[in-house]
Amino acid sequence: MTALALKPLSRTDLFQEDFAANAAELPGAGLAWLDKRRAKALDAFAATGVPNRRVEAWKYTDLAAALESPLEPATRFQGAIHEAGAFAGIAGTRLTLVSGFLHAVDGPAQDIDIVDLGAIGAKTPDWVKDHLGLLAAGPEQPLGAASLALMRGGLALRVRASNAALHLNFVNPARRHDFVSHSRILIVVEEGASLRLLESHGGEGTGQSLTNLGVELNLKPGARLEHVRLQSESETALHVTSIAAALERNAGYRALYAGLGAKLSRLDVVVQLNGPGAEANLRNVSAPNAGISDVTTVMDHASPHTTSRQLFKSVVGGRGRSVNQGRVLVREGAVKSDSHQLFKALLLSPRAEADAKPELEIFADDVICGHGTAIGALDADALFYLRSRGIPEAESKGLLIRAFLEDAIEDFVDTAIHDALWRRLDAALTAMGQELK
Amino acid sequence: MTEWMLEIDNLHVAVDGKEILKGITLSIPTGEVHAVMGPNGSGKSTLSYTLAGREGYEITRGRILYQGEDLTKLAPEERATRGVFLALQYPVEIPGVATLTFLKTALNAQRRARRETELDAMRVLKLIREKAKALNIGEEMLKRPLNAGFSGGEKKRLEILQMAIFEPKLAILDETDSGLDIDALKLVAEGVNALRAPTRAMLVITHYQRLLTHIVPNRVHVLTKGRIVKSGGSDLALELEASGYENVEAA
Numbered sequence: 001m002t003a004l005a006l007k008p009l010s011r012t013d014l015f016q017e018d019f020a021a022n023a024a025e026l027p028g029a030g031l032a033w034l035d036k037r038r039a040k041a042l043d044a045f046a047a048t049g050v051p052n053r054r055v056e057a058w059k060y061t062d063l064a065a066a067l068e069s070p071l072e073p074a075t076r077f078q079g080a081i082h083e084a085g086a087f088a089g090i091a092g093t094r095l096t097l098v099s100g101f102l103h104a105v106d107g108p109a110q111d112i113d114i115v116d117l118g119a120i121g122a123k124t125p126d127w128v129k130d131h132l133g134l135l136a137a138g139p140e141q142p143l144g145a146a147s148l149a150l151m152r153g154g155l156a157l158r159v160r161a162s163n164a165a166l167h168l169n170f171v172n173p174a175r176r177h178d179f180v181s182h183s184r185i186l187i188v189v190e191e192g193a194s195l196r197l198l199e200s201h202g203g204e205g206t207g208q209s210l211t212n213l214g215v216e217l218n219l220k221p222g223a224r225l226e227h228v229r230l231q232s233e234s235e236t237a238l239h240v241t242s243i244a245a246a247l248e249r250n251a252g253y254r255a256l257y258a259g260l261g262a263k264l265s266r267l268d269v270v271v272q273l274n275g276p277g278a279e280a281n282l283r284n285v286s287a288p289n290a291g292i293s294d295v296t297t298v299m300d301h302a303s304p305h306t307t308s309r310q311l312f313k314s315v316v317g318g319r320g321r322s323v324n325q326g327r328v329l330v331r332e333g334a335v336k337s338d339s340h341q342l343f344k345a346l347l348l349s350p351r352a353e354a355d356a357k358p359e360l361e362i363f364a365d366d367v368i369c370g371h372g373t374a375i376g377a378l379d380a381d382a383l384f385y386l387r388s389r390g391i392p393e394a395e396s397k398g399l400l401i402r403a404f405l406e407d408a409i410e411d412f413v414d415t416a417i418h419d420a421l422w423r424r425l426d427a428a429l430t431a432m433g434q435e436l437k
Numbered sequence: 438m439t440e441w442m443l444e445i446d447n448l449h450v451a452v453d454g455k456e457i458l459k460g461i462t463l464s465i466p467t468g469e470v471h472a473v474m475g476p477n478g479s480g481k482s483t484l485s486y487t488l489a490g491r492e493g494y495e496i497t498r499g500r501i502l503y504q505g506e507d508l509t510k511l512a513p514e515e516r517a518t519r520g521v522f523l524a525l526q527y528p529v530e531i532p533g534v535a536t537l538t539f540l541k542t543a544l545n546a547q548r549r550a551r552r553e554t555e556l557d558a559m560r561v562l563k564l565i566r567e568k569a570k571a572l573n574i575g576e577e578m579l580k581r582p583l584n585a586g587f588s589g590g591e592k593k594r595l596e597i598l599q600m601a602i603f604e605p606k607l608a609i610l611d612e613t614d615s616g617l618d619i620d621a622l623k624l625v626a627e628g629v630n631a632l633r634a635p636t637r638a639m640l641v642i643t644h645y646q647r648l649l650t651h652i653v654p655n656r657v658h659v660l661t662k663g664r665i666v667k668s669g670g671s672d673l674a675l676e677l678e679a680s681g682y683e684n685v686e687a688a
Contacts, residue, residue, distance in 0.1 A: 380492070385529040388489050389539075389599065390517035390547035399542065403533025403582075410533075 014180075015045065015146050018073060026151065028120040037133035042149035044139040051142055058266075060323040060355045061294040063143075066238055066264045071180035071210055073152060074099035076118070077173060085169035085200040086230045086424055090416050092165030092198060099172055100183030100213070101153035111161035111193075117184055118153035128156045132186050135216040136244035140298070141268050144242025147182045147214035154184035154213075159195045159223075166195065172203035172211065172233065180210040187217050187225070189251075194224035198417070203233035210238040217243065219251035221275065227253070228417055231267075232260040232424050235290055239265040249275030249303075256412050258421055259286035259293040260428040266294040273299070273306035273337075283408045284312040285421075287428045288320030296325040301337040301367075310341035313408045315401055316352035317432035327359040330367050337367040345375045346404050348397075348432065401429060441505070442467045442607050442638035443488075448499035450480075450487050456497065457483040459663035465607075468635040472649055473642045474674060475660035476682045481642045482526060484660070485611040488640075489523040490516050503607060517543075518550040520606035524596035524613050531583040536595065539583045540565055544602055568601040572628050589616035590624075597628040608632070609640045614648035626651030646678035659685050 019042055028034045048055050052064035077098040084094070093107035095114070102116045115128055136144035157166065168185065189195050203209065211233075219225055225245075233239060239262045245253050259265050271280045286293040299308040314322035324343040345354030358371040378400050386396035405425065409418060443465045450458040457480045465471045475481050487494045488501065490513040501508045508516060531539070544564075545555040556564070569579065572594045584592050593613055600608050610629065614622055629652050633639070641652055649657070649671065657673040658665045659682070667673065667685050677685060 379529075381529045382531050384489075384491050384513060385525065385531070386539075386543070387513040388491075388517055388523055388525075389543035390514050390550065390603070391543050392514050392546060392550075393512070395542075395546065396514075399534055399539075400531070403531060406533045 013049075014070060015050070015150060016042070018150055022073070027118050027153070028124070031120070031122065031124070033129055034120075034133070037137065038149045038151070041133065041137040041145040044137060044145040045142050045149060047139045048142045057140075057296060057325070060321075060325070061264065061266055061292055063238070063240065063264065063266065067210065069178050069208055071208065072177045073150070074101075074175070074179040074181040076101045076153070077103065081171055081173070083169070083171045083202060085167060085171075085202065086232065087167055087198040087200055087228075087417065087420050090167070090198060090420065092167045092196065094167040094169055095155060096169045096171060097153065097155070097183065099179065100181035100211070102155055111159065112164055112166065113158040113160075115156040117151060117156055117186070127158050127188055128186065131188055131216065131218050132156060132184070135218070135246055136214040136242045136270070141242040141244065141270060143212050143240040143266075144214040144244065144268065147184055147212045147242065150182035151184050152182055154186075156186040158188045158190065159193045160190045162192070162194045164193070164195045166197050168197065168199040170199070170201040170211070172209055172237070174204050175207060175209070178208040180212060182212045183214075185213065185215045187215070189219050189223035189225055191220040192222045193220075196226045197228070199227065199229040201231040201233060201239065203237050206234065206236055208236050208238065211240070213241040215241060215243040217245035217253065219245065219247045219253060221249040221251060223248070223251045225253050227255040228413060228421070229255065230258045230260065230421060230424060231262065231265055232428070233262045233265075235261065235263055237262045240268065241266070242268040244270045244272070245280070246272045246274055247278035247280065250277035251275070252278070253280045254412070255281070256283040256409065257285075257295065258425065259284070259288070259295065260424055261291070262293070263291045264294075265292070266296065269295070269297040271297070271299050271308065273301050273303055273308065275303050276305040278303065279307040281309040282311075283412055284324075285405045285408050285425070286314045286322055287425065287432065288314070288316055288322055289318040289428070289432045290320055292321045292323060294323035296323070298327045298329065299339055301328070301330040301334040301339065304334050305336045306334065306338070308339045311408050312343045313405055314345040314354055315348065315405060315429065315432070316345060316354055317348040319349075319351045321353040321355070323355045325357040325359070326371070327361065328369055328371070330362045330364050330369065332363045334364045335366045337364065337369070339368065340370040342372045344373075344404070346401065347375065347377055348401070398429070440467045441465070442503070443640070444502040446500050446502075448487070448501060449497045450483055451495045451497050452483060452493060457663055458487070460499065461660070461663070461665055463658055463665055465638045465640060467638055469655040470633060470639040470641060470652065472654040472657045472674065473640060473660050474644070474646070474657060474677060476644065479660045480663045481644075481660060482611055485523055485609050485642055488609055489513055489521065514546070514550070517603070518547050522600055522603055522605035522608045524600060524608065524610045526612040526615060528584050528592040528596055530585045530587075532585040534583045536581055536583045537562075537565065537579040540579075540599065540602060543599070547603060565602060569598055571631065572598050572601070573624060574598055590618070590621035593617060593621065593625050594628070597625055600632060601628065606636065607638050607640070609642065611642045612644060613641070614643055614645060622648065623651060646674045649674045661685065
């Protein structure tokens with residue numbers, strides 16, 4: 001990723017000013033290891049600042065332009081939260097974070113170590129020190145870097161057993177001021193352990209907010225992480241999540257992301273396949289109607305015998321825009337890398353837009369790298385077929401749209417998660433003006 | 438007095454501004470099966486799509502009456518609800534919609550539009566199973582996504598199953614024989630014959646005579662270059678098989 005030298009925008013300075021004024025008050029300030037990593041991250045962020053469209057990786061998603069007003073750093077929320085998130089009712093310990101701060105832990109958490117990053121100090125365990133801030137903090141993920149430099153809250157989690165199940169329930173209650181929250185999630189799944197992580201982001205209010213979340217996923221040899229993430233916020237919300245996953249030998253990362261609402265949402269994913277047998281399988285469904293839903297990924301095949309799969313599906317209505325950028329990097333010596341990515345978008349209105357940009361960089365022989373992109377309207381043959389069987393037009397369209405998205409969901413998750421996702425998806429599609437059955 | 442199911446009068450149809458049907462006149466009495474035979478490009482599929490109401494098939498002249506009423510103003514789903522059924526030459530694959538879900542949705546959409554009570558899942562399943570058995574369609578096939586990965590024979594059998602479930606008054610079969618081997622053809626023809634009824638009419642569109650040895654029509658019409666050039670009894674199909682379409686045109 002190249003960053004152009006830019007004349008700083010005033011809004012770009014926002015984060016630097018915050019750091020200059022408040023560095024000493026940030027959690028863990030004074031811990032030498034963390035101070036150093038924060039400073040380094042701030043430098044990484046400064047290379048681009050808040051990216052605008054002149055930064056190549058952000059050319060479809062101008063975050064600087066979307067930031068209309070100065071935002072105050074969020075503070076810890078005092079009060080009761082009743083929102084249980086999109087996955088309420090499904091087994092697992094629920095960790096509720098309010099504006100990025102750990103708010104509540106519901107349920108037992110055996111074999112899982114939990115550290116509140118909003119309150120770290122001298123007693124921080126070694127496993128946190130050994131990992132925090134080493135991923136999702138470089139110049140290729142500038143907002144991820146800012147989320148570390150300005151980290152106010154978040155969680156570090158370590159999983160030592162099989163079949164652990166956690167919910168991350170992110171809530172943004174309405175606030176009096178426009179605000180930005182910088183938070184981090186660090187997850188370490190130890191050798192042979194496995195975790196199912198259900199992450200949901202909900203929000204209310206009409207003020208402007210920027211959620212800036214950095215997520216570090218460390219998968220030790222043979223570790224498994226199944227990640228289902230649903231982001232569904234208000235039409236004024238800005239949301240950037242930078243995920244970086246490092247997979248060691250035979251580790252597996254399976255993720256289904258759903259992006260259902262925000263003025264702008266950007267999911268920036270970097271997966272490092274660092275050991276033989278490492279495998280990443282990513283799915284995405286998004287349904288922007290008024291805003292931008294951007295999923296940008298880098299699959300970094302750094303070891304031989306690694307596999308990556310990506311299937312991204314967007315239904316775009318109104319004046320919505322979907323952005324899918326996927327870079328596949330096969331490094332020298334990473335023979336027998338096997339990669340496939342497919343981006344599909346369905347445009348439901350004349351002003352809907354989809355931008356898809358696959359990118360392959362291959363520096364090894366004997367690899368398989370496939371990619372495909374398809375952007376179009378609903379299939380006229382299929383629509384006629386359903387209508388000719390007596391199914392009304394709106395209902396027929398609904399069936400086809402549902403089928404289009406289901407293709408990325410049905411075979412990937414169990415029924416409970418499937419149904420929870422569809423409750424939100426149906427609502428989003430109905431808002432798009434489609435009758436669904 | 439003859440009761441007409443379908444009356445097509447001087448029908449002209451254009452697709453993308455190009456006239457394909459150039460004045461078709463053809464009527465089917467209730468209870469009869471008529472065949473339209475013609476070579477490739479004669480306008481057979483245009484006729485079937487026009488009857489089913491597909492967008493892009495513009496009627497520039499003429500009229501279509503279905504049970505004495507103008508059919509042309511109705512949307513495809515309204516025609517289906519009133520009893521018009523088109524078995525497609527190429528049934529569309531829709532991955533992501535289970536066949537059974539599709540059948541249930543369509544049946545109940547039709548019933549709803551006719552102000553009949555919708556059938557619950559159990560009754561729909563029972564109905565579908567009964568009809569499916571005769572067509573050698575198993576549970577496994579019904580669970581698969583609609584037409585996705587189906588063989589040619591499976592697709593055509595599913596079209597006939599739909600016909601059996603929806604019980605249309607006018608069934609149009611567009612080259613239902615194409616892509617079928619002899620066994621599949623027999624099975625499909627048996628399915629169609631089982632649905633022949635005094636209250637129903639059928640229009641069987643085909644290129645070849647062979648389907649018509651299994652589904653014997655009351656009348657045969659020859660369509661070439663957008664016009665009906667000859668009509669006759671079921672023997673006409675055999676004549677055509679022997680002499681080819683060229684000679685009919687010359688006559």
